[in-house]
Amino acid sequence: MNIKNTKTQYGLIARILHWASVLLLLTLIVLASEFEVMIASPEKLKLITLHSSIGLVFFLVILARLTWRNVNHNPIKSYSIKGWQKLAAISLHRCIYAVLIVQCIAGIVILVTLGKSVQIFNLIELMPFIENKPLFNSFAQSTHLLISIMIYPLLAVHVSAAIYHQIFGVTED
Numbered sequence: 479m480n481i482k483n484t485k486t487q488y489g490l491i492a493r494i495l496h497w498a499s500v501l502l503l504l505t506l507i508v509l510a511s512e513f514e515v516m517i518a519s520p521e522k523l524k525l526i527t528l529h530s531s532i533g534l535v536f537f538l539v540i541l542a543r544l545t546w547r548n549v550n551h552n553p554i555k556s557y558s559i560k561g562w563q564k565l566a567a568i569s570l571h572r573c574i575y576a577v578l579i580v581q582c583i584a585g586i587v588i589l590v591t592l593g594k595s596v597q598i599f600n601l602i603e604l605m606p607f608i609e610n611k612p613l614f615n616s617f618a619q620s621t622h623l624l625i626s627i628m629i630y631p632l633l634a635v636h637v638s639a640a641i642y643h644q645i646f647g648v649t650e651d
Contacts (some may be wrong), residue, residue, distance in 0.1 A: 479493075482550055483550035483552070483553060484553070485551045485553065485555075485556045486556045487553055488553055490544055492543075492550065492574035493545055495543040496538055496543065497548060499539045499540060499543060502532060502535060502536040502539060503536060503578075503629075506532055506533055506536060507531055509514065509525055509528060509529040509532070510529055513525040513526055513529065514523055516546070520596060527597050527600070528599075529563060530589055530597075531597070531598045531599045533582060533585045534581065534582075534586070534598060536578075536582065537579075537582035537585075537586070540578050540579060540582065541579075542574070542624060543575075544579075552568070552590075554567050554568060554571075559643075566638065566639075570635060570636055571636075574633070574636060575630050577625055577628055577629060577632060578629070580621070580625055581622060581625040581626065584618045584619075584622040585618075587614060587615075588615060588618045588619055590606070590607070590608050591610070591611040591612075591614040591615040591618060592595050592615060593606050593608065593609045593610030593611070594606055
């Protein structure tokens, strides 16, 4: 397997970044589903802090994926599939990236508009650089919630298409 993408296959780095982002996203979803049903408590705050820290790492991985994707070949373009399928696949990937990036930015806005210091894995403390902004914070929280709902159907379509192409195959030009 090549380190970089070829015209017909994803390379090792693209695959590592993909699966790392999948694991991070699943972890974020599990953490969020746990603390969403909890009452305010030190345990809930710990889960939210962990969620935020992993979310920042996830954001960096997504940016790395996007950067790597833009400097490498896109194997989808070489597949012998119908034109609309290529367009759908490329559009779906772009939509997923856009939604995940906006989700991460909304999460960061939530953190910085609280007017409190931000803990990253309880190792680094970032002091507040913006005073408490309840209106911005509320908007960011609403956006974060809305996008968290949007992620599920996008991922379902992505996983379904991947399974479809594994079963029925894709030929390369």
